[in-house]
Amino acid sequence: MMKVKNILFLSGSLMVFTLLMPSCEKMLELPNDSLLPEDQAFVDEFSARSSVMGVYALLQDVAQQLIILGELQGDLLTVTENADNDLRQLNEHNADATNIYVDPSGFFKIIVNCNEVLHKIHRAKENDENISELELVTYTAELKIIRAWVYFKMIQIYGQVPYFEEPLSDYNQSLALRSKLDSLQTEDYILDTILAQIIEVDTFELNMLEESPFFALRVTKFTNWALQGDIYLWRNDYTHAMEIYDRVADIMSSEGWSGVTRLPYITTFDFQDVNWKDIFQFNYSSGPFETLAILVIPFSKLYNQQHSLQRLFYYGEGGEYLVKPTDYILNAYQSQQVIRYEVQPQPRGTPGDLNRGKGVTYDSIDGNPVVFKYSLWREPFDNDAGIIVYRTADFHLKTCEAYARLRKTKDALAHLNDGNLYKSAWGTGTRTRANVTSVSVEDIRFVEPVEDLIV
Numbered sequence: 001m002m003k004v005k006n007i008l009f010l011s012g013s014l015m016v017f018t019l020l021m022p023s024c025e026k027m028l029e030l031p032n033d034s035l036l037p038e039d040q041a042f043v044d045e046f047s048a049r050s051s052v053m054g055v056y057a058l059l060q061d062v063a064q065q066l067i068i069l070g071e072l073q074g075d076l077l078t079v080t081e082n083a084d085n086d087l088r089q090l091n092e093h094n095a096d097a098t099n100i101y102v103d104p105s106g107f108f109k110i111i112v113n114c115n116e117v118l119h120k121i122h123r124a125k126e127n128d129e130n131i132s133e134l135e136l137v138t139y140t141a142e143l144k145i146i147r148a149w150v151y152f153k154m155i156q157i158y159g160q161v162p163y164f165e166e167p168l169s170d171y172n173q174s175l176a177l178r179s180k181l182d183s184l185q186t187e188d189y190i191l192d193t194i195l196a197q198i199i200e201v202d203t204f205e206l207n208m209l210e211e212s213p214f215f216a217l218r219v220t221k222f223t224n225w226a227l228q229g230d231i232y233l234w235r236n237d238y239t240h241a242m243e244i245y246d247r248v249a250d251i252m253s254s255e256g257w258s259g260v261t262r263l264p265y266i267t268t269f270d271f272q273d274v275n276w277k278d279i280f281q282f283n284y285s286s287g288p289f290e291t292l293a294i295l296v297i298p299f300s301k302l303y304n305q306q307h308s309l310q311r312l313f314y315y316g317e318g319g320e321y322l323v324k325p326t327d328y329i330l331n332a333y334q335s336q337q338v339i340r341y342e343v344q345p346q347p348r349g350t351p352g353d354l355n356r357g358k359g360v361t362y363d364s365i366d367g368n369p370v371v372f373k374y375s376l377w378r379e380p381f382d383n384d385a386g387i388i389v390y391r392t393a394d395f396h397l398k399t400c401e402a403y404a405r406l407r408k409t410k411d412a413l414a415h416l417n418d419g420n421l422y423k424s425a426w427g428t429g430t431r432t433r434a435n436v437t438s439v440s441v442e443d444i445r446f447v448e449p450v451e452d453l454i455v
Helices: 002-008 013-027 045-058 060-072 085-091 105-120 122-127 133-158 171-176 187-200 221-234 238-245 247-259 273-281 287-292 309-313 327-334 392-405 409-417 430-434 447-454
Strands: 077-079 293-297 323-325 362-365 368-371 387-391
Touching: 045 060, 045 105, 045 122, 045 133, 060 077, 060 085, 060 105, 060 133, 060 309, 060 387, 077 085, 105 133, 122 133, 133 187, 133 221, 187 221, 221 238, 221 293, 221 387, 221 392, 238 247, 238 392, 287 293, 293 392, 309 323, 323 368, 327 362, 387 392, 392 409, 392 447, 409 447
Parallel strands: none
Antiparallel strands: 077 323, 293 387, 362 368
């Protein structure tokens, strides 16, 4: 993952120390206003579930931050002349300690709450015999994966961070934590620690409870696999990354189509071709969306749960047009060509990604390029499109990356184009699904040209 690693995130130990130390002091004050009151927490099945759902809700606080941090420092977004100083700093890779987008307190708040619930949720089972062991194990696994994901994101952004698992609401333990909060752990230490934890909770039953609603909004075994794969790619451990990404196909080949329930990208063609934009309706309760989305952070204007992405990107009513797509990504979409003309009004070979490009991911309004996917199916001022953490295309593109890095370039292209890397998996290729032409390179022996096509 070397190309992505070099362009997406902040670096520099001075930035780490400047950003983290003030926030660490504030961490000791977080639980009082962010956790359930002690007399209401973990008394029964409902309060246990509420405490876990409360942790999920906190992901909303960092979702927009991660979008802006990642994309504005990469190749996909740039600022407009309307941008404020914080956005300009990110775009120029010189953010200072006052920049709102590099504030780590939102990440710490999630970690604090994960730790609190993990240490106390067993009380609910002690108080309410209706809670099954499966529920308790599932909640514990979900929280450990969420905490691991947050730490991984912090490592990508800050390089080194304090690591702790103790609950801060316990006075004696919070005193013992001061030394941990004042010291930064290395990337290797934290990644080794969280990887061991999520491997330990890796189970096929994770969040497979029949009564679990909105599958895409909860951590599942596929989220776990996606996170493990990300960590391996980040560490340039392509062998283990390939093993993780191969698991979906391995299940299918061993169990056949009867074993593909909710397997990423295998059983649904609902978002193929011109229907790709329907992803952004965020129909959380539909089977096809649950199959496509591995994890989504939801928002709702109705419940006053909104972000600012629509406002940041949109040109027109409800938008301030502070950030726009780069020429690089616009040209990348425009360079594609459709292949199945029968599902398009344009003939075969027409330039442009007609399903995912103009009018979907981006658009042109009064001659201005606009990031459009957060405005699809929405009215001005809604600002409540879901933020996708992992979806199936990510899973399969990273499969291709792992194979390419292992110099299995022929296999990487096979999976990218048609999905025929695996027996009985034809049609899962990302380019086949998007109805764009296959790609190739002049010399299959070289990794970099293949990786360029994947990225």
